[in-house]
Amino acid sequence: GRDLICIQSLDGMLMLFEQESFAFGRFLPGFLLPGPLAYSSRTDSFITVSSCQQVESYKYQVLAFATDADERQETEQQKLSSGKRLVVDWVLNIGEQALDICVVSFHHGVSSVFVLGERNFFCLKDNGQIRFMKKLDYSPSCFIPYCSVQEGTINTLIGTHSKMLNVYQDVTLKWATQLPHIPVSVKVANFQDLKGVIVTLSDDGHLQCSYLGTDPSLFQAPKVDSREINYEEMNAEMKELQKIIREATKTQDILPESEKQRDLTVTAEVSPDLDAESQATDSEVKAETVPSVSVKITIQSRVAVQKPSLAVCVQAPLAVTCDQFSFEDLEPDSSETVVLSVFLKGNCSPSELEGNCMVSYNIPTGIPRVAQCSFSLPLRLVCLPAQPSKAAAHKLTIDTNKPPVTFLTIFPDFVDASEGDQANALGFQFLTGSKTTLLASKTSQRYRIQSEQLEDLWLIAKELTRRLEEHFKKQNCKDFACTFSGSIPLQEYFELIDRHFELRLNTERFRELLSERAVQFRAIERRLLSRFKDRTPAPLQHLDTLLEGTFREVIALADAAEENQANLFQAFAKLKSATHLVIMLISLWQKLSTDQVAILEATFLPLAEDTQELGWEEAVDAAVSYLLRTCLSKSSKEQALTLSSQLCMPKDTSRLKKNITLFCDRLAKGGRLALSADSATQPAAGVPGGCATIPESELEERAAVPGSMAAFARHSHVTKQRSKP
């Protein structure tokens, strides 16, 4: 009939009262924060979850007679000897903090301890063994085991922080229901004529009595804000929209707009003189001063333009001081101007003295557009006037059909006026060091270009023909023409090809070596890793030295590969120059039309940059052999050969050289460059001095096998080529 009360204080003391009188107080060992506390009458013990994440059970008897845990710190030794230490009855490590504990016994002789942890829900036996547990996939807030509906099972209510109340029978979810608040406590109450009411308390103090209804609390999806449908209006709008769509799909052609309609134009103006003060920075050229020339780029817009950005690019040994500009949105009829300088950066001569600028912008409807223009740079940017030299390894002679012009008129920027117009020799000194000399014949209508290196001839030759053409145009002389009658310097050209190819082979070798070393490095790493991971440390057996050595090798190889890469780049620039020269010579020699020159250029200069996967050699080889097989073929047998589908690096360059030689031979014999099948059928009347046209019979043969793979492949090839320009 007496009430015994136990109070747990925040500092870990259990105070026991008999009725209103204080009986004793006891400190719990290892206390930090108060956990839930419950009294089990069957075993007469207090059960709590301590800060060590353990369920602990203390017998009342033990609590009453033990020494205060508080004094433990000072008198640890004494207590050990006194034998009255607070001893725990049983302990179960549950590995988490608990929210609540309940001790229930609904069946005779069976009592269970329910522990609601933060992540799991446990049911323990009297002696602290787990009867069952359930992992909760939500955060519980409170619980109560309330009755046993079925023999041997116990029903539990668990409230959650997601405002749910779940009813479990042991571990099986029997019912889930929504609450209007997060419950901090839940109980089942019996009132006079109302049994089994669920009472929940919210954290702001609202008490709610509820029952489990059968009306599902249907989730009411919020309404989508839809307009009232007016069919006529909708129809009209639909029609309007479809019209817009049709318009949009019609004008969405891939064809670019004609130049006149351009909303935005970009123009580049190269200043006639070199910069007074050179703007060149970080140039690798060893010359004393690297000149630069300024380019003024103007963007003019007729409409409003959003986010215009300008990119300027020049071929690699050349560089610009700034290659990216972005502007504010442009108003209609406004313009922007930028000035930048171009200079020679890499230590080799460029193959082209041209640059491009490109503007990308959005028109107000959001469609991205591009405008571009190109500019050509003066020769003075890469070479200086110098003393002409007589001797040279490579010589070229270009014939014209007009009397010679003095260098003073066509090369005013290289000839010193004081020397008078008598000079028939002109020297050019490239910034990179090599020299080229230009000689004009006094009697005949010839010009000679000579240099130690083949590739150096190109820029001068080009400049010469260009200036001559300009000069005669100014004089209204329409039938001016340059010709070349010597032999194409193929042998020298092949040497350049070989040099380039050798460097590519080197690259390949470096790559293989690098990958070998890298594999080795990884293997050593793996071994080391397993050594280190091993529990029983084994000697490293110099694996670390090996690792270090391999690492050095990798680095050295990478350095060598980089150097090789730079050489390769220079070789490719030279090769490009030489190729340009060869193209020019062929076209002068065979007097090719612009279309044919374009084909030649596409054949010999297919790539702006060559890479290891797709290099110059194989691309040119494929293109040349394609031409040999089609428009330059001699017999139908050659045509039947199929092209290999994949381009890969050749073993050597002999095949390429053979093909190029053959190509020149065929051209010499009057072969005509043409890509479409139709033009090939026409007799090559337009070719001066053409003799061997393609026989008719051959064409018929070709037409006879339209379904064959070869014909088909060719067809597709042609369409591709066409779409390129």
Next chain:
Amino acid sequence: LERPAPPRPGGRGEARRGPARPSPAAPRQQREEHGRPRSLSRSAPSPVGTGRMGLEPLFQAWSYFRRRKFRECADLCSQLLERPPGEQVAGRARPRYFTFYFILIQAAWSLKTRALTEMVYVDEIDIDQEGIAEMILDENAIAQVARPGTSLKLPGTSQGGGPSPAVRPVTQSGRPITGFVRPSTQSGRPSTMEQAIRTPRTALTARPITSASGGYVRLGTASMLTNPDGPFINLSRLNLAKYAQKPKLAKALFEYIFHHENDVKNALDLAALATEHAQFKDWWWKVQIGKCYYRLGLYREAEKQFKSALKQQDMVDTILYLAKVYLRLDQPVTALNLFKQGLDRFPGEVTLICGIARIYEEMDNISSAAEYYKDVLKQDNTHVEAIACIGSNHFYSDQPEIALRFYRRLLQMGVYNCQLFNNLGLCCFYAQQYDMTLSSFERALFLAENEEETADVWYNLGHVAVGIGDLNLAYQCFKLTLVHNNDYAEAYNNLAVLEMRKGHVEQARALLQTASSLAPHMYEPHFNFAILSEKIGDLQRSYTAAQKSEAAFPGHVDTQQLIKQLKEHFAML
């Protein structure tokens, strides 16, 4: 010549069509949201230490903690920790006040650690990310090629007789799409580094992250942001050995280091010291060491720890962790056995049954997976993952009416998102309840949270349009899909089919090539390309495309017929 069947719009069960990924409120996500102090009004904690009668501040903090108001709890604890010692004990004339003060400070410190941990807590079991580095440098593989049915790496042939890829779309690793997005369903297991890097980044089959640690770091840094004054505990100055000897502090501290700071190395040090102090008798520490080992990629060591912990005390979590290790070691059969043993000990444990179902699903044994998902529902009929998976399974096995009921159940439970309405719309369409179809999709569009979701809905609308024969609408729907998600390979494929019907061969070819480069794992673009090429007489390309199609879906009858036909053709030549 007999022409094979006409190209189909990428198969009926387009990848990502419908029950693609409801991912409705994954339990993982819920957890995360609880942890975040989002809905909490940042009311300042009640003033502490003022003269008037109030709640004991520590008790107040503890109460905040119990109500999961972690931000307030942490703030209050900080105030407690900053107060000078004299004030703490003012008015207490008891001789043991110094001890009390000592305990109080420890308690406040511990409570704050726990609060900070809870804010960012994500169940470690649900975190599973496998990066490229982990996949490629996998040194646990015993054999290069596993026997069929023993590995998760081989998509293999489906043993459970589930629907074929023609009906149920597959992910890039060749596994059927599941109805529920889990971390492990996102990443495929590419076989080589090159494949891993080149794998296109489509919305569904995200490229594996480069290294798993990246994801963990992100978790950690996110938690740092919540503390403007820098980290609460400076780990480098911590004397771990001292803390390891105080079990009451050590556990909270460990969780803080592991979850909040994501400093696995320090966490492991602490755990190792603590387990030694506990004389290797505390299973909890062993599990924690195992968790650390798992994060560090030392799976065999983790396995040892978990096994040892299980010997001491059977726990559901330990079983789940151990199974996770086995899955990472690619031993699904061992994991299955473990789960089944676990079920003997803890009958009816939902997470275990669900684990079995997931493994079966990943091993392509769809029917067994469905059985186990049904068992899950018997134990817990509000299990979203199970409902979604069974729903999508029914949908792809041609029972849209039943799938509809499952999705309606989800709707009833309060799942309210784009994916669900998307799936409802599709089910309605295929169950011939046309009145609901468009309004469901309308809601889905309304609820879409990002462009990818919008793209999914438009794509499915395109399917509906194809179904009702409005090719114009279909065309525009697919175009809109591409506007929202430019990598949508399926939409490219279907647009190509529409273009083929119009006779625009070149466009169709370009679209198909785009589709196949975006999603090499789909067989449809390859097959359609083969058909197209065959039609215009380009037999060589047709043959190569057909072979690719066969590689992507070996059992496809139309492809086989086409190849046979082409071979005959070549033989004739």
